[in-house]
Amino acid sequence: MPSIRQDLAGDSENFFEKHCADLGVTVRGTYDLTGLRADADLMVWWHAESSDHLQKAYADFRRSALGRHLAPVWSNMALHRPAEFNRSHLPAFLTEEPRGYVSVYPFVRSYDWYLLPDEERRDLLREHGQMARDYPDVRANTVPAFALGDYEWILAFEAEELHRIVDLMRELRASRARLHVREEVPFYTGRRRTITDIINDLP
Known part of the structure; x- marks a missing residue:
């Protein structure tokens, strides 16, 4: 062997x-x-x-x-596109070194999310981002996957310490934007x- x-x-x-x-x-x-x-x-x-x-x-x-x-x-593929409300934003994998741990998962928005007024969606996403401000060491990768598989988005959170990803994910459970999520499993973390x-x- x-x-x-x-x-x-x-x-x-x-x-x-x-x-x-x-x-x-x-x-x-x-x-x-x-x-x-x-x-x-x-x-x-x-x-x-x-x-x-x-x-x-x-x-x-x-x-x-x-x-x-x-x-x-x-197996899933996602394709980087300019972010809707921050077109200069780049996911961490394009600009930064990898971290020691990653958690990858898909998600699908609610049916009415894309019908909400732009300002309301912008406000919900702004709140979501502010809730992550205490976790600057957790790097986010949110990449569109529309039509490439069964999901709309693929996410990957990277950090040097696993508990930081766990704590951030728990924190984000209280965001109003989460009311507009239909699916967000499976998780692959390692x-x-x-x-x-x-x-x-x-x-």
Whole structure:
């Protein structure tokens, strides 16, 4: 087994570091989900200028030495677009270094959200943002996913300490904007680790 793991680790490191770069794909992180969910142990977060490049990387990974041992349980794509009320805003993954932990989840707005007057929606989002002001260390990524899957948005919160994500999520439960959320599961949360370390800890 040690030699098999060694081979898998070497092949996977080469895949994520070299092959993905050759495809124009940036790997933001490989994350250890062990014990946080029963259906997943590994999550990969990658991004690129083109969705075609991501699909190619995903297909190649499925055919890799490690990928052939894995079964996908959840896969989603989102596409950065200018924010509705702050068009200069960029998600953290485009401008900042990754943090030690991430929590990724989808959400779908209520049917009437998009029919509310712009000023009302702006006010609700402003309140939501103000409630997060005590958590500047938790970096947000809110990316549109309309028509790319079953969800409208994909979110990823990053922080160096897991409890900061937990505390922020609890705080935001009291925002009025949450009354306009129809769906916000599943959650995939884990620690950013090298693919070698993750492989070495797999059963």
